[in-house]
Amino acid sequence: MERSTKKNGLINLAILLLVAVAGFGIARLTHSLSGELSSVIMAIGVLVAAVSWFQMRLEEREYLERLELDELAKNRGSGTLFEGKDAESFPAQRSREQFERFFVPGFTALLFVAEAAGAYFIWKGLSRPDAATDLERPTLGLALFGLFALILFLLGKFSATIARIENHRLLRPGAAWVLLSAYLCFAVTVAMVIVEAGFPNADLYAARGLAVLLAVIAFETLLNLILEIYRPRIRGKVVRPLYESRVVGLLGQPEGLITTAAQALDYQFGFKVSDTWFYRFFERALGWLLLLQLGILFLSTCVVFIEPGEQGVLEHLGRPVPGRTILNPGAHLKWPWPFDRVYRFHTEQVQSFDVGFTPDPQFENAPAQLWNVPHANEENFLVANREPAVSTNAASGTRSTPPVSLLTVSIPVQFQITNLLHWVYNNDQPTNLLRNIATREVVRQLVSADINEIMSTQRGAAAAALQDRVQQAAVQHQLGVRIVFVGLQDIHPPTKVAPDYEKVIGAKHQKQARILAAQAAAIATNAVARGESTNLINRAIAQRVNLEIGAKARAGLFTNQIPAFAASPSIYMQRSYLDAFARASAQARKYVILTTNTQDVISIDLQDRIRGDLLGELSVTPEN
16 A cells, blocks of 8 residues: 555545634634534544544555565565464454454444434534524634635545545545535535525524434444444455445535446446437536526526515615615615625514513413413513511511512513614614613613502503603614504512412402401491481381370360360260270170160179179170
């Protein structure tokens, strides 16, 4: 084996290591997710290149050992010392065979574990809602990753060509990883360019694509390990290294697809399709066709379509275009990218953000939540408390409860962009500024409100006042927005103190209920007393009226009796006697004895001479 091959493998290893470390540092500096992931994939390539280079050294030692033994055999003849074929005569060969038998499968298994674990945890991290980050210093990232892509591409092409021409199987894995790293750096550069073109999530999508690529490589490594178990071992047959990835080789040298396709067509049609003029023309013109497609894609950036409900801001070399700064819905012509760029904004759509809490997707569809159950990432605000402070005597002195409380409030703020130029050019990051303004006004509003009032009767008035304050602050900062709605929702004490708060409120309700019950008892007692007094007064008045009327009647009766007495004194006396007798004997027993043999003679005997036991023997009719 020539020393240039081992030197080339060492150069591949060193360059991959340097680019992986430098790329990871630059990715962290620029907050590029795709850059960090590409550096992780390049680190795996560093491991493969290191093992490949070490195996090259073993094979080179074996090759030199055989040359030395052959040279000694020629100089000293065929002695028994050099005719032995046991393993002790070839220590370098024994080291290489043990390396391929034990270390290579173990390394490939560890490589699979690293690739699979990396793909899983990276995808899990990229799936978080806060995974996307804004790029910083994108120009630096573009320049350095573009330079890395160029260096790796030149070195990888050279190594791949050497490996193909001289058939160096151990140089192929490192060369393929170098070429793949070049394309990864180029992909990171393209992702940064797309982010700068106005698509902020392009870097996140590129990172997810690289995570999928890492998972595919891990699956292929696992498949190679399984197939290695059932591979027939033929002595002397040279096989591909177990850790060599065909996916990496295909991505690093996509032109191999053309050769594979030509061979498949030749086999399918039964003649040399690859020798036809059309195939030769297509093979020669493939680069020009790709350039033509890229040119058409570049020219397509001269037309921009603004969707309904949107407005665009047109900039030429970073400055607004006079007279055409705002683009309304429809088709518009512009200079190609990157000379002209269009930033889209939803000006008719009502946009919103939340203050005081971060929504938890787990509880979005929940019908209701209790105060003492955490259901979002909530913040606590200071709010005034007008109730008298409670003083407690302790060993160290007297402590008073401060007149403030903590309150958790969910405040959705909805706004609409009314002046796009003010929104874009008057302030940096206007959405964050509006959120900070709303948070400041919420703090000011709550610190001047009473906790009991804002949780009950004054919630609507406080929300309206808060909306006016946020609108005035937005006008003062010339944000160019209209605050559509500010809501005070889900107002409750912090989750940790909710049970104690409920106890206090319950005690207050019980106190109020007892006060109301006492007031009701007082009202009932007073009403009964007033009724009884009224009845007594009415009965006294009735008795007085009765006495007065009776006295008047008796006086009138006496006045009317004088003419009757004067007319017939005897009859008057008799009638008066009978009336007095009737009144006096109203409750006495009276017996009427009728006779038939006399004339009408009335005889009244007031004596009771008949015994009680004889009354039953007489047939009498009592008259009351």
